[in-house]
Amino acid sequence: MTDTLDSDIFNLAPIAMWIEDFSGVQELFHHWRAEGVTDIRSFLKHDRDRVIACSSRIRVLSVNAKTLQLFEAKSLEHLTANIAAIFRDDMLDTHINELAALFDGETTFSSTTVNYTVSGRRLDIQLRGTVLPGHEKTLSRLLLTTEDITDREDARRAEALQRRQAEGVFEHSPVSLWIEDFSRIRTLIEDIRDRGISDFRTFMDVHPEFVRQCMSEIRVIDVNQATLDLFCAKDRSDLLQRIGDIFRDDMEKPFREQLMELWNGRLFHHREVVNYALDGSVRHILLHFSVFPGYESDWSRVQVALADITARKKAEAYLEYLGKHDVLSKLYNRAFYADEMNRLERKSLRPVSAIIIDLNGLKEANDQLGHDAGDGLLRRFGEILNGAVATPNHACRIGGDEFAILMPGADAKAAGTMMETITELLRINNQFYSTLPLSMSYGVATSEADESMESVVKRADALMYENKKAHYVAIELGGEMPLAKTRTL
The missing domain is CATH 3.30.70.270 (Reverse transcriptase/Diguanylate cyclase domain)
Known part of the structure; x- marks a missing residue:
C-alpha cells in the first residue's frame, strides 16, 4: 500500500522528477581519491572530459509523467536515447558543482542550469538533488527535480538587457545628464508649508539663506561622460569635489525659480542658466529638470539634463550686435x-x-x-x-x-x-x-x-x-x- 502511494505521488507530482543511479560516478570518485585528488572542482575544470566521463556513468532509472511532458519525450526509453542532446553545452559547467557536492560527502545540491528538450528547445532549469536515505555510500539512488524556470529567467534577462540599455543611453548620451537626490529639499519645503507659509517667494526674499541651504542639500548620485566633457572634468571625483566652481555667481537666482516650480507642484520644468567649466570658461545651459516616475512623493531620484547652448547664445549675441x-x-x-x-x-x-x-x-x-x-x-x-x-x-x-x-x-x-x-x-x-x-x-x-x-x-x-x-x-x-x-x- 505504501509503495503504491509513493509511486502515485511520484507519477502525479507537478514537477519533473528523476530517480538516478550515481554508483558509477562514486566508483570514479574512489579511483580519483586513491590518486590523491582532493580539490575536485579544479580537477574537473582542468579537463572537461572528466565531467563527460562522470555524466556517462549516470543511469536514469525512472522519471515521472511531468518529466516526459517537460522534455517532450514519448517514454523513458525515448528520453534516455536522447539524453546527450538534453544534457549538453552549459550543463557540463554547472554539473561540476553537483559532482563536487557529492565528492565532498554532501547529500543535497542545487543549481541553475540549462537543458534542452528532445526537439532542441532550450530550457532554464532549477535543479535540485537529494541522495535517498540508505544510499549515501554507494550513491545508487538519487532523487532529482528539474523545475522549468525559463519564463522567470527570460524576464530576468529582459530586465538586465533593459537596464544595460538604460545605462548605455545614460552613459553615452550626448547631453549632460545628472541623477540627483532632492529628498532633503522636499523635506525643507514641506516644513515651510507646514508652518503655514503660503507666500513662498516672499519667504525666500526674506530668508535668502534658505535658498543656499537647499542648494547645499542636493546630493549628486551619478553623472555621465558628456557631463565630464562639458565641464572639463578629469573624472567624477574631480567634478564632484569642485562642484562649487561650476554652480556659482548668479546660479542662486535661477535656483530660486526652480524652488518656486517645485513649491507649485511642477515636477517637470526647464530654464536657461549660466554655469562654469572647471577651466573657468562660461557655459550657457538649457536645464531640464524632471522627477523620475515613482519618486513623486519624495524626490529621491531626479534627472537634470543640461544642453550646452553656449554656441547658440554667442550666435544670438553676435546677431544682436550686428543689429545694433x-x-x-x-x-x-x-x-x-x-x-x-x-x-x-x-x-x-x-x-x-x-x-x-x-x-x-x-x-x-x-x-x-x-x-x-x-x-x-x-x-x-x-x-x-x-x-x-x-x-x-x-x-x-x-x-x-x-x-x-x-x-x-x-x-x-x-x-x-x-x-x-x-x-x-x-x-x-x-x-x-x-x-x-x-x-x-x-x-x-x-x-x-x-x-x-x-x-x-x-x-x-x-x-x-x-x-x-x-x-x-x-x-x-x-x-x-x-x-x-x-x-x-
Missing part, C-alpha cells in the same frame, strides 16, 4: 541711433548734447587709393571714438563718412571736453599713419529749453557742414589742410 553695430567701425549703427533718438525724445532728462562728425577726404581716398584704404580710415576713426565715448554716451556711424555722438545729461562744457578728447586721440593716431592722416569736420549742439532732439541734431549737422565747406575752401586756396575744423554752439 556697424561691422567695419565697431560703432553703433544707424538703426541704434534712430532708437536712441526716440528714447531721448521720450525722456525728460535734459540737457542733451549732440556731436555730428564727417570724415574729410574719404571719397578721395576711395577713388585714389581704393576702398581698402577708405575702410582703413573708417576702422581707425571707429577705434578713436570707441576709445573716447563710454556709456551713457553713444557713438554711432550714421552714414558712409558721417558719425554722431549722443550725450544724455551733458551740457555744452561736457560736449566740448568730449571733442577735445577725440581731437587729441585723432592727433595721436595720425602720428602712426603720417602718410594717410585722418581729418574731420564736426558740429556740436546742446539742447535748449523744450527743444526736440531732431532740432538739436539739425543744429549740430548744420555746423558740421559749415566747417566742411571751410575745409574744402582752404584746400582750394592752397592752404595747409587743417586737422579739424569746428564750430560749437
